[in-house]
Amino acid sequence: MNYLAPSELKEGGWHYTVTNDGHTRIHSCCAAHDRTPHTTKEDAERCLYDYQLARARHVGTGSTAHKCQECGEWTSSYFLIDNAFHVDLCETHATPELLAKHHPFTPGMTSWES
Numbered sequence: 001m002n003y004l005a006p007s008e009l010k011e012g013g014w015h016y017t018v019t020n021d022g023h024t025r026i027h028s029c030c031a032a033h034d035r036t037p038h039t040t041k042e043d044a045e046r047c048l049y050d051y052q053l054a055r056a057r058h059v060g061t062g063s064t065a066h067k068c069q070e071c072g073e074w075t076s077s078y079f080l081i082d083n084a085f086h087v088d089l090c091e092t093h094a095t096p097e098l099l100a101k102h103h104p105f106t107p108g109m110t111s112w113e114s
Helices: 041-055 096-102
Strands: 002-008 014-020 023-026 057-059 078-081 085-088 111-113
Touching (some): 041 078
Antiparallel strands (some): 002 014, 014 023, 057 078, 078 085
């Protein structure tokens, strides 16, 4: 299991990290700027959030129907975020802006993944 959480660095600043079997490494979202840490814990959390939104996959035809979270119409269209979160949006409302609206940033983000 991987534990994902923001970590304060010894030299100051924050990165989002992954811990597994007692080993901690910088999460992919922060890897590109590992020499420039975030100023605050919340900045590191927002880095992961922005990374997740940028990598969300739009699945145009799922196997089950759900109500669109924007208009309430039945759809099999949805976004998949990190293979864990579903955001049900019909083809008309499948936009990055509405994805962010229905999957809002929440400070204090941590998670477990296998």
